[in-house]
Amino acid sequence: MAVITNLPTDLLRTFIAVVELGGHSKAGALLGRSQPAISLQIRRLEELVRAPLLSQEGRTIQTTSAGEALLSYAREMIRINDEAVSYFHRSDKTGVLRIGLPTDYAVAFLQHAITNFIQKNQDVELEIHCDLSRELHQHLRSDELDVIVAMMPSARMPYLSRAWVEQPIWAAAEGFEDVAHRPVPLGAHPEGCDYRARMIQALDSAERRWRIVYTGPGISGLQNAVLNGLCVTALTRATMLPGMRVLGEGEGFPALEPLRVGLFYKHPRLSVAGLQLVSDLVAGLDSVGSSVRPLHP
Incomplete structure (x- = not known):
């Protein structure tokens, strides 16, 4: 019988935090661990996957090719884990969530997921911000928004959870x-x-x-x-x-180039309510069919 390797969620959560926050010290401050403890967790994860996950150029931490592949899996595994936990901790869903949407998506199918979330989570206050995608990305980077849906200028971008193609x-x-x-x-x-x-x-x-x-x-x-x-x-x-x-x-109207659209959020900074909203949005994306694809290799 083959031996199955389990990837502990605490190691995956640490890995995501290091990548998204840009360093071991910032990840440690967020997770309440020392920098050596964070480094030890990353080394343990590298042992489990049998590949180096991070490289450092000057002061910049970057993912290796293996790290980039694992990041997609890790985000989805942690999302599902946190979705399960949040189901049993429903009373913890309070606070304010700031959502960024391109104008079209404020009136399209994502609106239904957001409306349903409001009805089920009346202790959570949502703030919806509609803008150009480039502005939404900037607001997410500067922590002015928690979750965004936005056009993607490139195939690989920070904080990306799901991507799909829209045909204008x-x-x-x-x-x-x-x-x-x-x-x-x-x-x-x-x-x-x-x-x-x-x-x-x-x-x-x-x-x-x-x-x-x-x-x-x-x-x-x-x-x-x-x-x-x-x-x-x-x-x-x-x-x-x-x-x-x-x-x-x-x-005389030639076909328009497709658009790549993504769902983005900073997992380490997202509240229980935010994680639930992300799960609801992912479910809404999955319901539209084969045009939506998870970002797995």
Whole structure:
């Protein structure tokens, strides 16, 4: 019979803390352990997985290739462990949670998970912050937000829990008629929006002229501008409304590049309530089907 190696959750939790906080001392301060004790736990974990997990360049701690692979597993294992514990410690779920969402996700399926969480956890106060993804990442790094859903400029990013792919589509009013000799009237969020960049890139590649005729930060204003025939824009299926139709390549609107989206949080700093919300959001992601994938190698 093969011998099964168990990875203790306390070692995995320490590993995550060292990586996310950027050092043994900071992880020790958070976990209430000395720096030598943290180093010992990391060495023990390396013995169990039979690979070095961390390397140091100057004062910067980085994961090795093995460490990067383990980090994905460790975050998921600790999340499931903490989800189980929080089920039996439901009375501990109090406090304030600060959630960051791109505008589209404030009205899409993630909103239902957040609403359900509020109904089940009335002692927890949620603060929802909608902004461009680049701003949300900055707010998470500076500890101004606890959990964010945001577009990913690269495949590997700090604090990433889950990633999935969204396919933007061209949306117009049902009665919209494209006039070939006129620039395409675009509606978009402000500069820095990934959807905006995708539209411009696609039209430039097809050598089609365009002009921005509507700019606004909110999704409802953009949807109304489309429904009123003022412009076309890029949406996801979740934000299409009755009265809209999809524009395709046959009408001169080239396919838009997919978007990679991620769920991010700093595990060591998250409360019991925050861990429960993350679990609810992950369940919401898993329910949408095969487009959602866990970040395991």
